[in-house]
Amino acid sequence: MKKIPEKLGRYEAYEDIKTALGNAVYDSLTTEEFESSWQNMVDQYLLYDNEWLQELYRNRHHWVPAYVKDTFWAGMSTTQRSESMNSFFDGYVNSKTTLRLFIEQYENALRDKVEKENIADFHSFKSTVPCITHYDIEKQFQLVYTNSKFQEFQKELTRKMYCYSTFIKREGAIEVYQVTEDIKIGDKRKDIVYGILLNEEEFEVKCYCHHFEFRGILCRHVLCLLTQKKVKEVPLRYILERWKKNIKRKHNFIRCTYSGMEDTPVAKRFDMLCNTFYEVAKAGAISDESCNVLVEAIHNLKIQFSTNSDNSTRDLHVQEGPSWDGKNKTILNPVAVRSRGRPPTLRKENKVDRKSREKMAREKRQKRKKKKTILRYFFFV
Ligand SMILES: [Zn+2]
Incomplete structure (x- = not known):
């Protein structure tokens, strides 16, 4: 466009x-x-x-x-995605970066990402964004979502004030509603009508704006309807695991050779478990029968280990997160986090130069682990 x-x-x-x-x-x-x-x-x-x-x-x-927009993209459009990926590597690699340096810089980018998320998660646990309404649904999201995702939810909740819903008809278990939203484009205001299907028995709700399917956040139209119907709690399917504050994201488990985080107990254990599972997977892959038996066994293990997952994951954050096991200065003063405001070119030079200087010091240690970590990149990707 x-x-x-x-x-x-x-x-x-x-x-x-x-x-x-x-x-x-x-x-x-x-x-x-x-x-x-x-x-x-x-x-x-x-x-x-x-x-x-x-x-x-x-x-x-x-x-x-x-x-x-009925496909989940975590809210990323094509250009936003490109910007996001550029931003991820911006300051670490450029057109002259060699493959070898790229791998090192990839680790640095990953480290910064992990640090940023750890800090954000820490703040999500430490501080709470206050509710703006007395709706129970808002409290439900406030308890589980990270601060930034909860604020996105609140933004939709705020915009609900421009909406009103009208019952249209009932088709079996499904109620059809229309939600009219008063929007402002430039100086002009206009009404846009969205259709909503609500199955109260199954508690499924679908809005034609597809905001939830696209971004993973319930839209203002659905919130308008649910609050009007005095719904106190939404089903778990509308609370995405990925936005929860107690979720350890995949890259947190990847062992890296950068300093400060390589001895994270979680990453170490994850690495050890992957190696163990690799052997089991090799044995399971021999035949359809052994594969099915293994899948069943893993399924049972998943049930067994997910029983207290919420509590244990939260414990992991508090006890074993790499940034706050007694090193409060790292949290309060996140010097390693990039500033968005600085010119990209300046950022590039600084990062690359700095990392190159650090490279020599790390080289000896990295040689030993290089082969293993490269495999991990592909696993991660
Ligand atoms: Zn909607």
Whole structure:
């Protein structure tokens, strides 16, 4: 969409085309709406010969929100994802980075990520974002979500004030509602109507804005309906594990050779368990029968070990998190965390230079572990 001025700027009705294109892409709640708006735009402005638009249309299933927003992307759009990945490696690698240096810098990027998350998790446990309403649902999310995800939830809850719901009809166990939202675009206000399906028996709720499916956060429309119906608690399926503050994310378990974290007991144990499971997996892979037996056994183990997982995971954070086992200074003064405000170029030079200087000191230790960690990268990826 950033290429619109370049690709369509030569048309006389450029401004109108730009608006029509934006409306078709961003305002279409369903694929049918998108198809209809797109076709109207092409017809009205005689854009039949524009190859760029034809190409965009051919690939519509991969980028137009109406097609992709019922798939979970953790809220990332294509450009946001690219920005996110660039940001992840920004300051660590550049076009001249060798493969060998890349691996070292990958570790540094990972270390910073782990440190940042540990600090964020620590704050989520240590401090609580206050509720803005007296709804029990808000308390439910406040208890389990990280502070930043809870704030995202609160943002939706706040926007609920611009919505009101209307009962439309009942079809068996399913109730159909419409939620009208008063939105402001520039100086203009307009009402947008969203359809919501609610199955009270199964407690399933689906809104046509697909906010939950796309971002993993219940939308203002659903919250409007649930609070109106005085629902006190949402089922666990609407509380995503990934946003919980007591979740250890995958990269926390990867052993790295960077200083300060390599002896994390959790990572060490995880590494040891992976090696042990590898042998078991080799034995299980011999035949379908042994594979099925092993899968069943692992399933039982999962049940056995998940019984107290919430409590034990929280304990892991408190007792064995790499950043706060008696080293409070690391938490209170996170010097290793990158600042978003500094110019990328400056950041790049500083990071690379600094890491290169540290490289020599680490080299001896890394040699010993290099082979193992490379395997871990691929496992992680
Ligand atoms: Zn919605």
